[in-house]
Amino acid sequence: MTLTELRYIVAVARERHFGRAAEACFVSQPTLSVAIKKLEEELDVKIFERGGNEVSATPLGEDIVRQAQQVIEMAQGIREIAKRGKDPLSGPLRLGLIYTIGPYLLPDLVRNTIARTPQMPLMLQEQFTVRLLDMLRLGELDCAIMAEPFPDAGLAVAPLYDEPFMVAVPKTHPLAKMKRISAERLKQETMLLLGTGHCFRDQVLEVCPEFARFSSDAEGIKKSFEGSSLETIKHMVAAGMGLTVVPQLSVPAEAQTHVVYIPFEDPVPTRRVVLAWRRSFTRYEAIAALRNAVYACKLPGVTRLSD
Known part of the structure; x- marks a missing residue:
């Protein structure tokens, strides 16, 4: 053998x-x-x-x-x-991220990692949560940044930040003038959702559970749109097709021409973003360096967490 x-x-x-x-x-x-x-x-x-x-x-x-x-x-x-023994941070680190985190965290994270630990290049993979868990279990990834909750796979988990949700509204919509929106108010609107497989979709449905039925009957086809990415859905919002819910870090820094982003009323729905890795993974210094690189990112509007 x-x-x-x-x-x-x-x-x-x-x-x-x-x-x-x-x-x-x-x-x-x-x-x-x-x-x-x-x-x-x-x-x-x-x-x-x-x-x-x-x-x-x-x-x-x-x-x-x-x-x-x-x-x-x-x-x-x-x-x-x-x-x-030579350099605890030497060699690439294979990092996975879910689709609703990668585009908004990676630009800062990659820059910070290159600046802080140039000897530890990141090998990146975007996937659904279920696939990332499989890749961790099979040793195809060293660690992954995901949103809780996810099935307990015997992984070590460290919290990174709590991220509030925002409502994306067409600028011409009556709600666009509101300072804050309640989850209850969204029941009356056409909601645009991510497709099945995205954990963020499930988190939005926890905020607005009545929209769950739209993906399972004919009437729902008229009432909602399922997109493959948050950016696609934002374009649909800009076109006036409906509203959507997005994580804080996906909100553009500059004001948009056709879309307004409005906070939720209290209690504000949030998601917890964590770093997970196999307990058998021995490069503890690499995990610590990656966490520090995340904390060094701008992360506007989120609450940084530590053990």
């Missing part, structure tokens, strides 16, 4: 396809297939069910893949310990 063979089975479990796994490991498919078959014969177990276009791990195979991932991480940990 070798580390290479263990990397192969982790790749197949992730890709659910021998060809894609071979490409990810930079080897030919026959090389990967022969190595996995050899490992199965050595262990005298069947790790994968083969058939059709997709490969899946057997119940016992899932346990083996999980253990293989831990072994790979431990081997990587040995390398990291050696690196830390």
